[in-house]
Amino acid sequence: MDELREAAAAWLAQDPDPDTRAELKTLLDADDTAALADRFAARLEFGTAGLRGELGAGPNRMNRVTVMRAAAGLAARLLSGPPAPPTADRSPGTPERSGAGGRPGVVIGYDARHGSERFALDTAAVLTGAGLRVWLMPRPLPTPVLAFAVRHLGADAGVMVTASHNPPRDNGYKVYWGDGAQILAPLDAEISVAIDAVGRVDELPLGGPGDWTVLDESIVEAYLRALDGLPLGDGPRDVSVAYTPLHGVGLEVLRRAFERAGFPPPQVVPEQARPDPDFPTVAFPNPEEPGAMDLATALGERQDADLVIANDPDADRCAVAVPAAGGWRMLTGDEVGALLAEHVLRHTHGDDRLVVTTIVSSSLLGRIAAEHGVRFAESLTGFKWIMKARTAPDDRQVFGYEEALGYSVGGDGGVPVLDKDGIGAALTVAALAAQAKRDSRTLLDLLDDQARRYGLHATGALSVRVRDRALIADAMTRLRRTPPASLGGRAVARVDDLAAGDGGLPPTDGLRLHLTGAEGRARVVIRPSGTEPKLKCYLEVVLPPGDDVDAARARATTALDTIRTDLDTALGLG
Template sequence: MSDLVLRAREWLAQDPDPETRAELEAVLALDDETELASRFGSRLEFGTAGLRGELGAGPARMNRVTVMRAAAGLARVLGPGRHVVIGYDARRNSDVFARDTAAVLTGAGLRAFVMDGRWPTPVLAFAVRHLGADAGVMVTASHNPPRDNGYKVYWGDGAQIVPPVDGEISRAIDAVGRVDELPLGDSWDTLTHEAIVTPYLRALAALPVGDARDVRVAYTPLHGVGADTLAEAFLSAGFAVPEMVAAQRDPDPDFPTVAFPNPEEPGAMDLALELAGTIGADIVLANDPDADRCATGLRLPDGGYRMLTGDELGSLLAEHILRNTSGDDRLVATTIVSSSLLGKIAAAHGVRYAETLTGFKWIMKAGPGLIFGYEEALGYSVGSDAGLPVHDKDGIGAALTVAGLAAAARREGRTLLDLLDDQARRYGLHATGQLSVRVEDLSLIGRAMARLREEPPAKLGGREVESAEDLGAGLSGLPPTDGLRYRLAGGARVVVRPSGTEPKLKCYLEVVVPVTGPASGDVTRARAAAAADLAAVKADLSAALGV
């Protein structure tokens, strides 16, 4: 009997889930060594603040055994008597994983609070600080495909965990024995809507939304859990509830109308854009399935629509928040792969600016006085003079703030596109793009990174590479990370890194084009020039990757 078969049989003996037991018994009956190796040749590792992976039996999958082991590891790091808040979304088994977590934690002598509804991730992040908990767990795979689920861990500051805590939990998980021998409790507390969603909505009321309310919005939650909370947030702030894509309004773990439930993916926004055209919406808003991200589209002068990039919306929100808050100690932050424009905006407003590694877990550690943080992947944490209501990205708060910004522009006979043009004239046109390569063989990513380290490109898109920096060395006080940054002539920049959550090699491109005059035609020409520059850089980089 092979070692893989032995491990599979040991797993079967402790698995409390009849569905995954039946699944694994079928694999064993087929004597499929390849399939066994994919499930038992490794285990899910803590990555972006927790676990994320395909549902199924085995330590390399998301299942009840994996979740109970994670909860036991978390319990060992925290210790008895600590308080943990647990939330979950509408993916398959999210509610089951939440209850299993509560059972393991209370069995280990901790106190658990479990939300009684499928609510957005930012509600969980808010709840940790609001309730004075020591940690939080959100069961979600965010915008991953339907086959996945995940387990995101927050610490007492309401932000996602970072090293060394994630390593401590990972080592504690390794020390957990059989889950059928874990003591389990059943006396956790239940958090109602009134206990946690209502305070969250009150906290959002402090955001600098302004007093304009005349704006027509088309919205989609992409089959996730954002619709009800967003509708309440808009009503509480005095806005009309947005028109919603009916086919995508209700939570559905199969995500039947989209190939990937991520507003950045091609086709994901088609139904929302169609609705916008039908109702003549001023803006289009979308949340990803757990509603911690926010995508925004705007109406063009010809009546069509286009989606804003994460960097475009980040620059608009940053300037709006800085104009509507005060204080010399304010800090704005973004990541090394986001646009450099935020630094110029911060300088113009006389506030501090910080760059972090990718991921909101790092943005939230940027420093005291943080009033706004964003990442180019549609994540935004918006604040007010009272600070940040949520110490993580918040797609509901961001959507509310965008609606206020669009309503204020409309009152002046302007649009978000006009505001973008204003910024291009003030700071130069900062255009960003991505080259993303999805692979089946993860070794291809390692080989591509090694090739770039050994033979860095001399030119990209016709621009000289002025410097090549290895982020693995921990540059500018940042923790070491697997990535490369190239600075090109004319203020352009390229960052290459492996994705932390998907089998992808991700490349982030930026070019800066001066705008020479006040006329709209000057901005239009600058956008065309920037698009051509980005295409040229992308083509050369693609060749250099060799993937």
């Protein structure tokens, strides 16, 4: 207890935030050992996803001290030498990196979560105090605007203060490098080492508001102009959309994007239209979660909409629902990814085009790429990997997606944002739906077309949450030693241990099981979550092409259910 009290007292002495100071003083006065240990016996680790955690006092929470230390570590890394050479292409016509022959520059964005603006201002103060050039976004804006701005401004790095679709009490700190993509190893480790070397934050030199540039609306206009290059086609714009930003920051930018592209303004869920960091109408502000889209689909029903679209709170993800027999049907990320990929490839040109998805997403994208004669790559999970995937030096990436509702859509000039972009994806989905509507068809009809052409690729998931992360490590060890002989009546024909860097990919803790049976093929990928105490499993069943798609979907659903049941037993975590 003495060590915890000493650590808490040292933190209290440097903390500039009266709220977390009061929280910490209350815990010290109450001798609340458990609460102090929860805050001080561990710390938030800085990794390729930056920082993310619950708001509160101490190194195991997101707060002003944690953020200032992170900013000081980032500054130290930028000042220690030339930035690592980019491994993704800079957008045509963008200026040279600001640090070339001058001070390194960082652009900072933030969303509307609790603490986001304050954390952005603290970051600006620390970076300018360290001698860096800083641009600050003019107001809370979507994450893809920040990711775009890094390349547009020729910055050496970018910081986005957001926890995306996490619960209300969370916040986070995402770092981009000068190529406009999220950082990868070894940069994360180098920044983490620099953070560890930071002393007291009340001894850091700090800049003031006059030391950084607050951007104006021209940065949003530049982002919207970049979306002009999306492959929307010159077809109809007659599509009725019901939309929700889920209490986030997407609405105003999406409205402007729709107007600029000639689409009717979307009907917006009024209860969820304004940014609200408490997310009062949803249990969890993630459009993948059950119930999160209920208000949006209800609006779609009342308005007789063609389409329901949702962004998550920082608008980097895009969810889609369509009218179906018996109500609205949420499309999976793999279904939207397949539709967008084929649309992009029909509206772009060149055999140097590259499309990318992750090892846990559907294998359908590879089939689509082969049919269109373009290049295809698989990456590890996450857009930080998708945007670094290459099959050849002259690859021109025009599309990337992951099953978790993340898409980066591009045209012949490549992708305008080297990260997932829920605004650009929403625009492209609207264009695709409008073209289908012109032909008296729907997105469901287009999915059926793909099933007949490429075979039915049905995907599902199993996620097991545990209290003790050691149980996950034990389960992975057990599966490696003794993988199941069969799942869902299908033989496990091969097991790929992804820790060995299968297929030229960087090593990662995961297993890929290939299943064979009387009809089609199946695959299961198992990996621990990088952010939560979960073991995540991704299932796919592929059935041969056929005319009776409804019957094939029913068989695939049954196959997924039986595989999921057997897998749950094999994991031994229930």
